[in-house]
Amino acid sequence: MAVFKIVEVGDIVLKEKARPVTKFNDNLVKLLENMADTMYDAEGVGLAAPQIGIGKRVIVLDVGEGLIEMINPEIIEKNGVDCDVEGCLSIPGVIGSVERAETVRVKGFDRHGEEIICEASGLLARAFQHEIDHLDGILFVDKAIDIQTKK
Ligand code: CO
Numbered sequence: 001m002a003v004f005k006i007v008e009v010g011d012i013v014l015k016e017k018a019r020p021v022t023k024f025n026d027n028l029v030k031l032l033e034n035m036a037d038t039m040y041d042a043e044g045v046g047l048a049a050p051q052i053g054i055g056k057r058v059i060v061l062d063v064g065e066g067l068i069e070m071i072n073p074e075i076i077e078k079n080g081v082d083c084d085v086e087g088c089l090s091i092p093g094v095i096g097s098v099e100r101a102e103t104v105r106v107k108g109f110d111r112h113g114e115e116i117i118c119e120a121s122g123l124l125a126r127a128f129q130h131e132i133d134h135l136d137g138i139l140f141v142d143k144a145i146d147i148q149t150k151k
Contacts, residue, residue, distance in 0.1 A: 002034045003041040004052040009091045009139065011053075018048070018055045018135040021071045024113035028058070032069045032111055035060045044089045046127040048134030051090050059131040063123045070116065073108035073132050075101075086130060086140045087150070096144030100129045 007013055021028060031054060039047040039060055049058040061068045080102025087095045103121040106128050110116050120128050130140055141147055 001037050004034055004038045006038065006042060006047075006051050006089050007053050009141075013050045013053050013055055014090060014134070014139060015137045016050070016055055017137050018050055018057045020057050021109075024071070024109070024111065028071070029111055031056070031058060032060065036062075036067055036069070039089075042089050045123065046131045047089065048131045050134055050137075057135045059128075059135070061124065061127045061131060063127055065124065068118065068124075069111055070106065070108035070118070071110070071113075073106050073128070073135070075104050075129070075132060076107045076117075077105035079103045082126070083145070084126060086126065086144070088130070088140050091139065091141060093150050094141065094147060095150050096141060096147040098126075098130075098140050098144050100126050104128055106132075 035047050045063045046061040049056045057072045059070050059073055078101035082102040083097055083099045085095050086098050104125045106118045
């Protein structure tokens with residue numbers, strides 16, 4: 001178990017475009033496990049590798065339906081519009097309403113390099129969009145239509 005310190009807003013790694021993973025090896029497995037440990041420790045529903053200082057296109061998610069690991073994720077279809085409140089482990093104490101697609105179809109790879117496709121709606125669709133934005137250096141506060149400090 002390795003819980004990493006979560007990088008906070010202001011760090012350059014959160015503004016950079018993350019690089020695609022090309023090697024599906026033990027280092028990737030270790031990264032995925034460290035990311036899941038860090039996400040669960042922080043009680044988040046998603047984490048992107050840049051949030052632990054690693055500029056690679058890797059995300060983990062768990063909205064209460066089990067752990068999803070996805071490498072080089074890409075949204076290949078989106079439908080509908082939904083506006084709801086979000087927060088981010090890298091921006092503690094801040095929440096804001098963000099417009100997202102209601103449902104998404106996401107293509108990526110699992111830890112073995114096998115292609116996977118996820119159909120997501122509700123919170124999971126929102127989490128996918130939020131985490132994939134992290135891989136492009138985009139934070140929810142860049143898109144939020146209102147920003148509030150959490151009491
Ligand atoms: Co975030």
